[in-house]
Amino acid sequence: MDEKDWEAMQVLYEEKNISRASERLYISQPALTYRLKNLEKEVGTKLFFKTKKGIELTAEGIYLSQYAEEMITKLQNTKDYLQNMQQEIRGTIRLGVSSNFAQYKLPPLLKEFLTTHPNVQFSVNTGWSADVMGLLNSSEVHLGILRGDYNWTGSKTLLQTEQLFLISKKEVDLEKVPELPFINYKTDSSLKDIISSWWHNRYIEPPMITMETDRQETCKEMVKNDLGIAILPEICLRPSDELYKYPLFYENGEPVTRDTWLMYNQDFLKLSTVRTFIDFLNDHPSF
Structure with missing residues (x-):
């Protein structure tokens, strides 16, 4: 087995479909099928079978796909450490980033970092913070940037704290907010809990x-067209929105805020690229 076999088994396990797996691997379906058949001959057992919906892996196939995932991780870690042995800061930093942070804050940060470290590459996965936690727990990323409070046994650094705002196209009386049309949106449970609280x-x-x-x-676009009010974190708001923005406070006067955290496993501090990027983020607390 080689690295391409590992990748094929891992993607096949995730997709359960030869067509989708071949698309993700950027090879033709016949080429993927040929590789899998040769792999079955090599290990001496059947790894998958066809179903009406696609394919299913045998018990042996599932075991081999798990082995493949472990080997891919070990190979990537080996590459990381070999690159780290060089004096020059180079290599790939794997990031898992909350979608909002990735959209509004990350691009200029990466651009500035790369001006002084042009030999560093980034592999970025974005999604809800709960998804980023999954990437951290499986060590698929070196660093996670998450919004909200999550339990994490590794290192955790507060990057920023922002306030939540009620937004409206027109002036509103906060005492009469329950009488106004409210626009909701899909988001992770941590933000929902803050707003509900x-x-x-x-x-x-x-x-x-x-x-x-x-x-x-x-x-936000619906609010800009006067279709209702909404509650959004500060990161999403711009002066050009031309909206009325009311910072939220609890009855005791405490502001309603949400934290953004940098999380990582201490083992990855052995990588000079990771250490350098962490130092860079800590030197830019206000972004």
């Missing part, structure tokens, strides 16, 4: 939700 602290009535959107940016 503030609402129940301030109002008896539930919000009058009149619209559900898939993204915060879509929600």
Whole structure:
């Protein structure tokens, strides 16, 4: 078995479909099938079988795919440490980043870092913070940038704290907010909990939700067109939005905030590229 066999088994296990797996591997279906058949001959057992929905792996195939995942991780770690042995800062930093941070904050940070470290490459996975936690726990990324509070046994550094805002196209009376059309959006559970906690602290009535959107940016556009009010974190707001923005406070006067954290496993500090990028982030606390 070689690295391409490992990748084929790992992707096949995830996709359960030869067509989708070949697309992810950037090879033709016949080429992938040929490689898998040769692999079956090499190990001397059947690894998968066809079903109406695609394919299923045998017990041997599942075991081999798990072995392949371990070998890919070990190979990547070996490459990381070999590159780290060189004096020059070079290599690939694997990041898992909350979608909002990736959209609004990460691009200029990476651009500035690469001006002084041009031989560093980044592999970036974005998604909800819960997804980033999964990448951290499986060591698929060196560093995770998450929003909200999550349990983590490794190193954890607070990058920034931001306030939440109620936004509206027109001026509103905060005492009458439950009477106004409210626009909701899909987000991770940590932000939902913060918003719900503030609402129940301030109002008896539930919000009058009149619209559900898939993204915060879509929600903001609806508010800009005077279709309702919404609650968004500060990271999403710009002066050019031309909206009324009301910072949220609990009844005791405490601001409603959300934290952004940098998380990583201490073992990755052995990599000079990772250490250098962590130092860079710590030198840019306000972004």
